[in-house]
Amino acid sequence: MRDWLRNFKFDTLTNRTILLMLIGIGVVHIASLYAYQIALDREASVASDTRLADRLLTIKRAVMRVVPAEREPVAHELSGGPIEAHWSRTDHAVAGGPGSAEWEGLRAKLIELAPELATNQIIIGANRKLESDPHLALISLQLPDESWINVSVFSRLTPPSSNHGTVLSTSLMALGVIGLSILLVRWMTRPLQTFADAAQRLYKSADQARVPEEGPREVRELASAFNEMQARIKRLIDDRTQALAAVSHDLKTPLTRLRLKSEGLKDKALAASIRADLAEMEQMLDQTLAYLSGDRTDEAIRSLDLAALIQTLADEASDAGADASIVGAGRLTIEGRSLALRRAFGNLIANAVKYGARARISVSSSDSTVVVTIDDDGPGIAAGDLVRAFEPFQRLEESRNRDTGGFGLGLTIARTIILGHGGSLMLANRSENGLRATVILPIKATASAAV
Amino acid sequence: MPLTVAHAEAPARVLIVDDDGQIRQLLAGFLKENGLDVALARDGVEMRAALGQQAIDLIVLDLMLPGTGGLDLCRELRRTSSLPVIMLTAKGDETDRIVGLEVGADDYLAKPFNPRELLARIKAVLRRSRGDAGASTPSRNGYAFDGWRLDLLRRELINPEGALVELSGAEFDLLIAFMESPNRVLSRDWLLETTRNRTPDVFDRSVDVLISRLRRKIEQGSDGAEVIKTVRGAGYLFMPKVARA
Numbered sequence: 001m002r003d004w005l006r007n008f009k010f011d012t013l014t015n016r017t018i019l020l021m022l023i024g025i026g027v028v029h030i031a032s033l034y035a036y037q038i039a040l041d042r043e044a045s046v047a048s049d050t051r052l053a054d055r056l057l058t059i060k061r062a063v064m065r066v067v068p069a070e071r072e073p074v075a076h077e078l079s080g081g082p083i084e085a086h087w088s089r090t091d092h093a094v095a096g097g098p099g100s101a102e103w104e105g106l107r108a109k110l111i112e113l114a115p116e117l118a119t120n121q122i123i124i125g126a127n128r129k130l131e132s133d134p135h136l137a138l139i140s141l142q143l144p145d146e147s148w149i150n151v152s153v154f155s156r157l158t159p160p161s162s163n164h165g166t167v168l169s170t171s172l173m174a175l176g177v178i179g180l181s182i183l184l185v186r187w188m189t190r191p192l193q194t195f196a197d198a199a200q201r202l203y204k205s206a207d208q209a210r211v212p213e214e215g216p217r218e219v220r221e222l223a224s225a226f227n228e229m230q231a232r233i234k235r236l237i238d239d240r241t242q243a244l245a246a247v248s249h250d251l252k253t254p255l256t257r258l259r260l261k262s263e264g265l266k267d268k269a270l271a272a273s274i275r276a277d278l279a280e281m282e283q284m285l286d287q288t289l290a291y292l293s294g295d296r297t298d299e300a301i302r303s304l305d306l307a308a309l310i311q312t313l314a315d316e317a318s319d320a321g322a323d324a325s326i327v328g329a330g331r332l333t334i335e336g337r338s339l340a341l342r343r344a345f346g347n348l349i350a351n352a353v354k355y356g357a358r359a360r361i362s363v364s365s366s367d368s369t370v371v372v373t374i375d376d377d378g379p380g381i382a383a384g385d386l387v388r389a390f391e392p393f394q395r396l397e398e399s400r401n402r403d404t405g406g407f408g409l410g411l412t413i414a415r416t417i418i419l420g421h422g423g424s425l426m427l428a429n430r431s432e433n434g435l436r437a438t439v440i441l442p443i444k445a446t447a448s449a450a451v
Numbered sequence: 452m453p454l455t456v457a458h459a460e461a462p463a464r465v466l467i468v469d470d471d472g473q474i475r476q477l478l479a480g481f482l483k484e485n486g487l488d489v490a491l492a493r494d495g496v497e498m499r500a501a502l503g504q505q506a507i508d509l510i511v512l513d514l515m516l517p518g519t520g521g522l523d524l525c526r527e528l529r530r531t532s533s534l535p536v537i538m539l540t541a542k543g544d545e546t547d548r549i550v551g552l553e554v555g556a557d558d559y560l561a562k563p564f565n566p567r568e569l570l571a572r573i574k575a576v577l578r579r580s581r582g583d584a585g586a587s588t589p590s591r592n593g594y595a596f597d598g599w600r601l602d603l604l605r606r607e608l609i610n611p612e613g614a615l616v617e618l619s620g621a622e623f624d625l626l627i628a629f630m631e632s633p634n635r636v637l638s639r640d641w642l643l644e645t646t647r648n649r650t651p652d653v654f655d656r657s658v659d660v661l662i663s664r665l666r667r668k669i670e671q672g673s674d675g676a677e678v679i680k681t682v683r684g685a686g687y688l689f690m691p692k693v694a695r696a
Contacts, residue, residue, distance in 0.1 A: 249515060252562040252563050253471055253474065253562065255562070255563035256471075256474055256562045256563040256564065257471070257473050257474055257477060258563075259563050259564070259565065259566060260474065260477035260478060260480075260481055260566055261477060263477075263481050263566050263567075264477075264480065264481075278563070282563055302614075302615060303612065303613050303614040303615065304614050304615040304616075304617070305610060305614045305615065305616045305617065305668075308616045308617045308618075308668045309617040311617075311664075311667065311668065312617040312618065312619050312622075315619060315664055316619060331610070333610075333612055333614040338615050338617065342617065
């Protein structure tokens with residue numbers, strides 16, 4: 001039971017509805033029972049007051065009619081139930097004291113119900129002799145000859161009848177309503193799960209995932225609106241991709257011309273400098289396109305030797321004059337997208353070389369994962385900026401001049417690619433100075449990466 | 452064995468099919484300077500006309516052309532001849548690459564390309580196609596050795612476990628040179644010749660460095676057996692049996 005309570009989550013629509021229904025029905029149930037009981041009590045008290053007045057009148061008349069010697073036996077005869085009557089020369093009831101207001105009310109009510117009682121004195125109060133008994137109301141009726149009838153009333157109220165039947169039926173009704181509402185809410189919320197699944201699919205693949213337009217009208221309308229929205233999003237993405245392809249094509253043609261023109265230059269130094277600028281522009285274009293295409297990729301997952309891939313990148317960095325070294329590489333087969341991983345590790349190594357003077361790469365593997373760390377000897381990143389470093393277009397430290405190239409997409413792209421492989425990328429400052437980028441990749445492509 | 456296309460015999464004639472006039476002219480100038488003969492066409496119609504008029508050894512074909520697109524032209528060419536084709540595209544998308552290779556292009560280069568890399572690819576494709584002259588079949592697109600596979604179309608090396616092994620351009624060209632002349636000692640100079648146009652923007656690595664990198668990648672795990680043997684004073688010898696695949 002305790003486990004069940006602990007596991008009961010209030011954030012699902014079904015459970016919230018059940019909770020709301022329980023509270024609502026409980027409150028209504030208790031309130032109606034209360035109102036019912038009040039009405040019942042009032043009814044009962046009116047009836048008992050009338051009965052009391054009638055009996056008092058009967059006793060008074062009967063006692064009045066007989067000689068004094070027989071008055072006590074007659075009074076006694078007429079006693080019974082909650083009423084016990086005695087005749088005496090004196091009054092026993094004392095008005096005032098605790099409960100006097102209630103007695104005064106009773107007195108007024110009795111006179112109203114049987115005005116004849118009021119022809120002589122009528123006192124309602126505690127018993128002179130048994131003052132301590134609060135339950136015992138004593139009514140003293142004066143007779144015309146100034147003798148008294150003292151009537152003890154044990155209880156003016158009829159005991160409340162226990163309404164077990166009512167409680168049971170109301171509870172059964174509540175249970176029924178709760179049961180029905182669970183079924184109803186489950187049935188109504190099932191389409192929501194379909195929507196959630198479809199939205200996920202839309203995100204992960206460029207394909208349109210349509211939700212069936214069926215069920216109650218509201219759900220049908222929601223499904224239709226959802227499908228329309230999906231179509232719009234897909235159109236938007238397609239348009240954007242198209243526009244990007246057009247822009248990239250239009251930019252690549254003049255870039256190609258410039259490349260060719262630079263070959264004809266007599267000034268070799270100038271030609272080299274122009275080619276370096278062109279390479280930078282191409283890289284920016286390339287990175288922007290990679291960033292905008294996000295984690296959508298049409299590259300297939302395949303088996304590849306990650307060690308050879310990183311080795312090639314390190315060699316290329318060395319050939320370009322950078323200080324890049326690698327340890328622990330053997331043959332290391334994983335499942336992944338080769339071009340994407342090439343880009344991700346290329347960006348990380350380029351960052352290490354650019355900002356940290358050198359890249360020291362280590363590759364190791366366990367049963368199910370590969371760990372690649374890339375250490376540099378740079379100043380590292382201020383602790384507060386470690387998260388910001390992954391945000392697009394963030395160039396940490398204003399002092400990093402533009403000569404270093406790039407414009408803040410490298411880490412963003414690397415992380416997107418590695419997350420897309422079901423892996424993780426972390427940055428941390430090394431205790432001995434410099435930054436360490438740690439990449440953990442699963443050896444087998446995970447389900448999420450296989451989309 | 453034709454070693455250099457440009458000097459050993461009549462220059463090869465390359466047909467450039469591109470709708471951008473400047474690129475056509477600039478590319479023509481660059482290729483002529485490097486010893487190739489050039490013909491020009493701006494679209495499919497002119498390409499067919501040029502093919503009818505003169506002997507062409509290789510076509511450099513742009514993917515995005517007005518009228519009939521590059522992919523369709525390539526498909527059309529493949530139905531009638533085995534003329535080598537290098538595709539140029541502005542996209543550089545992996546899908547485009549695969550599609551380009553599937554319609555039968557011999558190689559693929561994304562714009563903006565490095566002109567010297569295009570030259571190197573043209574020479575490599577010409578060398579391959581001349582080597583096969585007469586015996587050319589559409590399936591001649593790779594080599595196999597010791598369970599390894601070298602895919603010339605996709606420029607991919609697959610190890611015996613079926614995993615893709617990344618190679619640099621120069622390493623790939625070096626490996627092709629060995630595949631083309633198995634069990635023969637190849638001199639450093641000859642190997643340098645086949646690879647030096649590959650990465651012209653960085654200073655050329657010595658052949659020895661490239662060999663050691665290649666060894667590290669293909670000798671890993673193969674029982675420590677020597678795949679590339681150093682022959683003192685002569686060069687290098689590729690040991691395994693090589694088959695066309």
